Amino acid sequence: MLGKDFTWTCETFIPPGQDVSAVLFFRNNNTSGYVGFINESCASDKLVPWYTYNCTSESTYTLTIPAEKMTSDEEGSVWQCQHVADGRFKSTQVTLKIGGKNLRLTV
Numbered sequence: 001m002l003g004k005d006f007t008w009t010c011e012t013f014i015p016p017g018q019d020v021s022a023v024l025f026f027r028n029n030n031t032s033g034y035v036g037f038i039n040e041s042c043a044s045d046k047l048v049p050w051y052t053y054n055c056t057s058e059s060t061y062t063l064t065i066p067a068e069k070m071t072s073d074e075e076g077s078v079w080q081c082q083h084v085a086d087g088r089f090k091s092t093q094v095t096l097k098i099g100g101k102n103l104r105l106t107v
Contacts, residue, residue: 001099002071007064009056010081015089022084025053025063027077034084035061074098 022036035044035053042055082090
């Protein structure tokens with residue numbers, strides 16, 4: 001919904017041969033940041049400063065687009081998350097569709 005916070009959630013696991021639980025979030029095939037549970041605490045790197053990154057557990061991570069940035073510019077953006085160290089472990093790509101209070105469907 002335009003003007004409302006929107007949160008993406010990504011659940012992961014530690015792949016074989018790795019020792020880190022962390023994910024990269026991608027918007028339109030560009031890295032927007034990473035978040036992970038490292039050294040028993042949540043750590044993140046914000047490449048897009050207005051998104052918020054959090055750990056909700058040692059294997060579940062979120063990226064939130066704040067209400068003031070949830071504009072028509074986000075419409076149609078394509079999102080994906082993947083394990084930070086092993087790109088074989090990734091989500092499907094999801095397209096963000098935004099609703100609004102005054103939208104009309106014309107047939």
